[in-house]
Amino acid sequence: MTSAELFDRGSRVIPGGVNSPVRAFNSVGGTPVYMASGKGSRLTTVEGRELIDFCGSWGPLILGHAREEVVEAATEATARGMSFGANTVAEVEFAELLCSRIPHAEKVRLVSSGTEATMTALRLARGVTGRTKILKFNGGYHGHSDGLLVAAGSGLLTGGVSSSAGVTDTVAADVFIPQYNDLEAVDAIVAESGGDLAAVIVEPIAGNMGVVPPAPGFLEGLRTACTRCGALLIFDEVITGFRMGPTTYGNIAGVTPDLTCLGKIIGGGMPIGGIVGPDAIMEQLAPNGAVYQAGTLSGNPVAVAAGMKTLEILIREHPYPRLTALGADIATGVNEAARRHGVAMHCAAFGGSFTCFFRRDPVRNLEQAKDCDTKAFAAFYHAMLAGGIYLPPSQFETAFVSAAHSNADIGVFLEVVDSALAQQRRNSE
Numbered sequence: 001m002t003s004a005e006l007f008d009r010g011s012r013v014i015p016g017g018v019n020s021p022v023r024a025f026n027s028v029g030g031t032p033v034y035m036a037s038g039k040g041s042r043l044t045t046v047e048g049r050e051l052i053d054f055c056g057s058w059g060p061l062i063l064g065h066a067r068e069e070v071v072e073a074a075t076e077a078t079a080r081g082m083s084f085g086a087n088t089v090a091e092v093e094f095a096e097l098l099c100s101r102i103p104h105a106e107k108v109r110l111v112s113s114g115t116e117a118t119m120t121a122l123r124l125a126r127g128v129t130g131r132t133k134i135l136k137f138n139g140g141y142h143g144h145s146d147g148l149l150v151a152a153g154s155g156l157l158t159g160g161v162s163s164s165a166g167v168t169d170t171v172a173a174d175v176f177i178p179q180y181n182d183l184e185a186v187d188a189i190v191a192e193s194g195g196d197l198a199a200v201i202v203e204p205i206a207g208n209m210g211v212v213p214p215a216p217g218f219l220e221g222l223r224t225a226c227t228r229c230g231a232l233l234i235f236d237e238v239i240t241g242f243r244m245g246p247t248t249y250g251n252i253a254g255v256t257p258d259l260t261c262l263g264k265i266i267g268g269g270m271p272i273g274g275i276v277g278p279d280a281i282m283e284q285l286a287p288n289g290a291v292y293q294a295g296t297l298s299g300n301p302v303a304v305a306a307g308m309k310t311l312e313i314l315i316r317e318h319p320y321p322r323l324t325a326l327g328a329d330i331a332t333g334v335n336e337a338a339r340r341h342g343v344a345m346h347c348a349a350f351g352g353s354f355t356c357f358f359r360r361d362p363v364r365n366l367e368q369a370k371d372c373d374t375k376a377f378a379a380f381y382h383a384m385l386a387g388g389i390y391l392p393p394s395q396f397e398t399a400f401v402s403a404a405h406s407n408a409d410i411g412v413f414l415e416v417v418d419s420a421l422a423q424q425r426r427n428s429e
């Protein structure tokens with residue numbers, strides 16, 4: 001069966017044909033591609049086409065697809081029993097490893113997704129502070145729990161509005177939403193409502209509006225603002241944790257949050273999430289504390305085995321300088337091609353993460369990201385796909401290189417970019 005036939009068939013029994021909305025290709029048009037397998041940097045579609053993958057399952061696959069040691073670890077764990085609903089040695093070892101890599105982590109609670117991690121972190125922050133309000137940034141994505149599906153309201157100092165049917169206005173009103181990288185707005189909110197603020201939650205490198213690095217002093221400023229008003233600073237490192245180094249980005253940047261949320265990479269491709277922080281906060285979780293949280297499959301032995309092996313390999317092989325170099329090669333190559341062809345776009349890269357923004361100037365926040373030419377992105381996306389490159393199917397996402405990508409893979413990527421932009425120029429003439 002072809003992807004088109006499968007999408008047709010899937011759409012009859014799955015809402016929109018997908019189990020997560022952005023897979024539906026709604027923002028680039030066309031039919032989603034169905035995958036048969038992945039190995040290293042390559043995907044094989046159900047049609048038997050080979051694609052070079054720069055989506056990396058949206059972040060987890062920093063070692064590429066089906067890395068042998070990870071597959072072996074998960075397979076062995078599977079054979080020993082896929083779930084016990086009781087404690088295992090692996091959970092202890094995994095928590096010890098995370099605590100040893102993340103300085104502010106004295107305790108770890110594992111969950112099954114990034115969404116659960118941020119949801120739990122916010123409940124914990126409210127439980128610990130006894131306050132109700134949350135600050136998140138416009139365009140920051142922290143999973144799909146009610147309190148985080150909130151868009152900016154009419155005024156900065158009033159709360160947000162629901163961005164999904166089914167999320168009540170009452171929930172949305174508890175969330176302040178300034179622009180990313182806007183410390184002045186944060187300070188204004190803290191001056192007005194700091195006493196009600198339970199937490200500031202932020203992706204220390206924004207990844208869900210395309211990759212947008214923090215402006216110099218931004219994370220430090222958030223730390224200062226939170227300390228001043230007594231709100232907890234939560235770094236959502238579901239993407240950035242172990243992506244820029246074998247630790248959190250907060251640790252690399254030298255800014256210590258109160259809580260860090262993890263996911264994606266720490267599961268090595270299996271469903272996982274985690275909340276880490278100091279004893280004084282983490283012990284407020286049930287069973288010792290009053291903040292309830294639980295999960296049938298939390299700390300699942302197969303997920304922990306895949307995650308543990310992934311982190312061990314990252315620590316052993318330290319692919320980070322190479323990932324950064326490949327990301328820089330991509331950005332340089334794309335930006336040269338954009339200039340050569342006179343296309344209004346630029347590629348932003350941070351470590352091995354990158355986004356091709358169809359806008360000439362750098363993007364600092366969601367407003368500017370929204371200014372991108374999404375039609376041009378859609379045409380680019382399909383030209384890249386036709387040329388054998390699989391990117392995340394939206395302008396507002398981050399693409400990733402993995403340790404399995406070769407220099408030759410990057411060379412092919414840049415050749416396809418060149419012909420995609422040449423085509424774009426011809427179409428605009």
Ligand SMILES: *Cc1c(COP(=O)(O)O)cnc(C)c1O
Nearest residue numbers: 113114115141142143236238239
């Ligand atoms: C993916 C993501 C989440 C949600 O994780 P899921 O495992 O999809 O629930 C939360 N925060 C950030 C920054 C993410 O990128």
